[in-house]
Amino acid sequence: MNNFLKDLGLNFSKDPETQKESAARKQIKDSEQKRDSLVDALNESVSKIEHENKNFFEAIGRIIYEKSEELKNSNLNSAEIETAINEIKKNEEELKELDKKREGIIERYNEEIEILKSAISSQTKVDPNFNNPEVQNNEAPDKNLIFCHECGAANPEGSIFCSKCGTKLVK
Numbered sequence: 774m775n776n777f778l779k780d781l782g783l784n785f786s787k788d789p790e791t792q793k794e795s796a797a798r799k800q801i802k803d804s805e806q807k808r809d810s811l812v813d814a815l816n817e818s819v820s821k822i823e824h825e826n827k828n829f830f831e832a833i834g835r836i837i838y839e840k841s842e843e844l845k846n847s848n849l850n851s852a853e854i855e856t857a858i859n860e861i862k863k864n865e866e867e868l869k870e871l872d873k874k875r876e877g878i879i880e881r882y883n884e885e886i887e888i889l890k891s892a893i894s895s896q897t898k899v900d901p902n903f904n905n906p907e908v909q910n911n912e913a914p915d916k917n918l919i920f921c922h923e924c925g926a927a928n929p930e931g932s933i934f935c936s937k938c939g940t941k942l943v944k
Contacts, residue, residue: 826865919932
């Protein structure tokens, strides 16, 4: 029965260390979900741009086919083709930027997940703002934390109530 509850992420133990481990595991799961959600959104943008490029390539092919006789007698200086080529180049630059963002997200969240996993195995307390792009100082965690037994959020040591759900913290 205990494994069933543990598999569901439920922990009714009064042991603070077990609660901390459970909270850290919840944070890992949340970080993995955030990472995957952000990567999925970027992948969707990449697919949209790739689809646009496919349409531009098809348009170039259509233009060349439809104007094949004209193009035989000219120097291939078509404004429509040039426009499509410029759009493809612009999209390729945007794809490069999206790829950089995706890699940055994956790297940042994988770092966070590894820190949380090591905290579980070594019982190290972790600063929840480590690796948070909204917090300016992203140095290694050095604060002691209390994990909420209700929602799993990490709170600074000495906190009386959880900053996320408001539950009274067990010391």
